[in-house]
């Protein structure tokens with residue numbers, strides 16, 4: 611079985627924080643690869659006026675993933691899924707030889723109880739939550755954690771996640787990275803209009819993943 615970590619996100623744009631936390635998670639969880647699922651549109655951010663087109667966000671993710679065991683994909687657009695619960699079920703059906711773990715930053719855990727069928731998401735695969743400056747308190751005190759904490763596994767066992775039957779949650783803490791796409795956009799509101807950035811060529815050839 612191939613061990614894959616899934617990091618879903620808007621990647622508006624991808625930044626070095628994504629790369630750093632992903633590489634740290636690859637090491638901590640003993641992953642073969644991480645897949646970045648560049649969202650066609652976060653259901654909770656529908657209508658966000660500063661959301662760049664998917665092609666530009668995917669291009670930024672591909673560049674940020676270069677020379678790393680990270681695949682930047684628009685697989686949700688290919689699968690026709692937008693809600694994470696549907697994506698995870700579709701990926702498990704399509705890739706039965708992979709073990710999957712869902713990765714997310716602490717800010718996502720803080721709002722996880724607003725996601726569609728969030729408890730069902732936790733029943734699909736283990737979850738690894740990565741500490742993020744400014745969000746850890748809200749994440750640990752939030753409604754989702756109130757339910758998830760009973761399924762918590764020790765961080766020292768993180769490499770054994772394929773032996774866990776979900777729900778299973780592990781909290782990972784790496785060197786804190788304060789980078790955010792919000793800050794990148796504030797500094798470069800037109801980042802997606804730079805032609806070379808939006809038109810970066812694909813590195814992979816798998817038609818599903820790309």
Ligand SMILES: Nc1ncnc2c1ncn2[C@@H]1O[C@H](COP(=O)(O)OP(=O)(O)OP(=O)(O)O)[C@@H](O)[C@H]1O
Nearest residue numbers: 618619620621627714715718742787789790791792
């Ligand atoms: N610096 C970081 N530390 C920990 N997790 C992060 C960090 N940056 C992003 N993530 C996580 O990566 C995933 C995708 O993040 P996303 O594309 O929304 O970037 P973002 O910086 O959070 O964007 P925005 O500022 O627009 O909300 C989410 O699970 C998020 O929690």
Ligand SMILES: O=C(O)c1ccc[n+]([C@@H]2O[C@H](COP(=O)([O-])O)[C@@H](O)[C@H]2O)c1
Nearest residue numbers: 618619620649652654693694695725726
């Ligand atoms: O399925 C849901 O209800 C849901 C609600 C909010 C966010 N998500 C997913 O959470 C991931 C992180 O989104 P974002 O915009 O915070 O980067 C991304 O994969 C979204 O599709 C999913």
